[in-house]
Amino acid sequence: MNYTDMTIHELHDRLRAGEVTSVELTRAHLERIEATDGAINAYITVCPDEALAAAAAADARIAEGRADLLTGIPIALKDIFLTEGVRTTCASKILDNFVAPYDGTAVARLKERGAVILGKLNMDEFAMGSSNENSAFGAVKNPWNLRTVPGGSSGGSAAAVAASQAVATLGTDTGGSIRQPASHCGVVGLKPTYGRVSRYGVIAYASSLDQVGPLTRDVEDCAIMLQAVAGFDGADSTSVDVPVPDYRATLRDGIAGLKIGLPKEYFIEGLDPEVKKAVETAIAVCRNLGAEVVEVSLPHTDYALACYYLVATAEASSNLARYDGVRYGVRSEENKGLIDMYSRSRAEGFGAEVKRRIMLGTYALSSGYYDAYYLKAQKVRTLIRRDFLDAFAQVDLLLTPVAPTAAFPIGEKTADPLQMYLSDIFTIPVNLAGTCALSLPCGFTAEGLPIGLQLIGKPFDEATLLQAGYAFEQATEWHKAKAKI
Amino acid sequence: MKITRPEVEHVARLARLALDDGEFDALTGEMDAILGYVAKLEELDTDGIVPTSHAVPMENAFRDDLVKPSIGTGTALRNAPEAADGCFRVPRVIE
Numbered sequence: 001m002n003y004t005d006m007t008i009h010e011l012h013d014r015l016r017a018g019e020v021t022s023v024e025l026t027r028a029h030l031e032r033i034e035a036t037d038g039a040i041n042a043y044i045t046v047c048p049d050e051a052l053a054a055a056a057a058a059d060a061r062i063a064e065g066r067a068d069l070l071t072g073i074p075i076a077l078k079d080i081f082l083t084e085g086v087r088t089t090c091a092s093k094i095l096d097n098f099v100a101p102y103d104g105t106a107v108a109r110l111k112e113r114g115a116v117i118l119g120k121l122n123m124d125e126f127a128m129g130s131s132n133e134n135s136a137f138g139a140v141k142n143p144w145n146l147r148t149v150p151g152g153s154s155g156g157s158a159a160a161v162a163a164s165q166a167v168a169t170l171g172t173d174t175g176g177s178i179r180q181p182a183s184h185c186g187v188v189g190l191k192p193t194y195g196r197v198s199r200y201g202v203i204a205y206a207s208s209l210d211q212v213g214p215l216t217r218d219v220e221d222c223a224i225m226l227q228a229v230a231g232f233d234g235a236d237s238t239s240v241d242v243p244v245p246d247y248r249a250t251l252r253d254g255i256a257g258l259k260i261g262l263p264k265e266y267f268i269e270g271l272d273p274e275v276k277k278a279v280e281t282a283i284a285v286c287r288n289l290g291a292e293v294v295e296v297s298l299p300h301t302d303y304a305l306a307c308y309y310l311v312a313t314a315e316a317s318s319n320l321a322r323y324d325g326v327r328y329g330v331r332s333e334e335n336k337g338l339i340d341m342y343s344r345s346r347a348e349g350f351g352a353e354v355k356r357r358i359m360l361g362t363y364a365l366s367s368g369y370y371d372a373y374y375l376k377a378q379k380v381r382t383l384i385r386r387d388f389l390d391a392f393a394q395v396d397l398l399l400t401p402v403a404p405t406a407a408f409p410i411g412e413k414t415a416d417p418l419q420m421y422l423s424d425i426f427t428i429p430v431n432l433a434g435t436c437a438l439s440l441p442c443g444f445t446a447e448g449l450p451i452g453l454q455l456i457g458k459p460f461d462e463a464t465l466l467q468a469g470y471a472f473e474q475a476t477e478w479h480k481a482k483a484k485i
Numbered sequence: 486m487k488i489t490r491p492e493v494e495h496v497a498r499l500a501r502l503a504l505d506d507g508e509f510d511a512l513t514g515e516m517d518a519i520l521g522y523v524a525k526l527e528e529l530d531t532d533g534i535v536p537t538s539h540a541v542p543m544e545n546a547f548r549d550d551l552v553k554p555s556i557g558t559g560t561a562l563r564n565a566p567e568a569a570d571g572c573f574r575v576p577r578v579i580e
Contacts, residue, residue: 373523
């Protein structure tokens, strides 16, 4: 087996045994990126010098017997994470020349453990999109079929893992941006509970929904990555000071005896028949492993998308006000004074989808419309959150599809924003409720495109999610399939 | 119609976006369609429902008022489109 196809835990054993060095692993990944990224376009910035220096330091640390699970492992980051001294663009023209002055908390925690950062990954501009077609640096292609999208907004993070260009990656998830691309690219993706991972040094889209999480080859790697980045951070006042359990300690506890709810509102018309069949097969696997499966109801599901597109755009319009051509980013050359400079810099720097969301959010917050749109959406958010808390009074986990279809062809939905938004109907409610969810490979379409299964957990109960996901993975082979690229 | 072109132009001024004619035309149709869709929230009775601004209930996060190192003027100005005398330089403010 190739070193670029292995998991973190497999590589850790080989690094410790001296079978391979981190410098060798890092070189192998850099060569793989060089060979495949012309076709995939997963990377915006590759950092060979920094990566090889970090790999050499990791090899020294391993030789001293001080290796952490992540020491020497080549990983990559969505280009939304600030990385000291490295260009950080958020896939926007407006940040084309921005070099981050410090490391965000999640990045600093990965570096402390000795992880090797290969580079910065492509994404939808400012994390706004479901297909990775909204990048100022070009669309990312799905490694399973180059004519289809990898999903978004963390499309580069998912494609890089699927194409063996990184062992694991970090993404962010505001309405499905980790889980939906993980599903479309056949990898594992976790959106932790809001507040579980610090957002310090992560470029903000919608601050009450954004959350950092890993994309990996298997559930055990997902547990390792979450362990590294989870936990309270004084620099993020919304990170929550609750204990972080040892996720690997309970990983093998099995799914038997767990009660799984199937929300009836998620098994609807419009769900692709192949996706439906794969998820039904997955339900049977869970039953055979001893889980109890019951139907539950999340009655306000149908309102989640409308709620999200008011809450998220309102927060985005406020967050993105900072890009004004003064402190960082691109400034319009021509202008007639300060206000005109702001307006031209923003119009020239932002892409179409970002402008659309800023406009919608500004409208929803503007005088005369605030109560009808933003406040109304916040109240509906309460109803959606209650749906989940009520369901979790009856069951340990919820099981649903990740997306209504497998990956769609590039260009298919770009003309109709609402159709694109509907790609996220099964993932968005989780962000509104603020809880955690895992996306796992559970099958393929007849055309050979991956299908994903979503497990949704109670707030701060990522451990049960990973435990159930691990049991499912051990009983199936889907995560072992490799894209031929 | 949920939104008209003059309203879209007003919102663009609020958002500090110097959009062109083609963008105004496209956005008027797109925002109208999206606002038409989100109007479904009106079906729900939300009287007496407390709005959720954060999914995880939290109180104000206080910390001790300690002086800590910051990135400093030089680093802070490194990404500035224009800087002078340790400050961000901007076009004329008072016209």
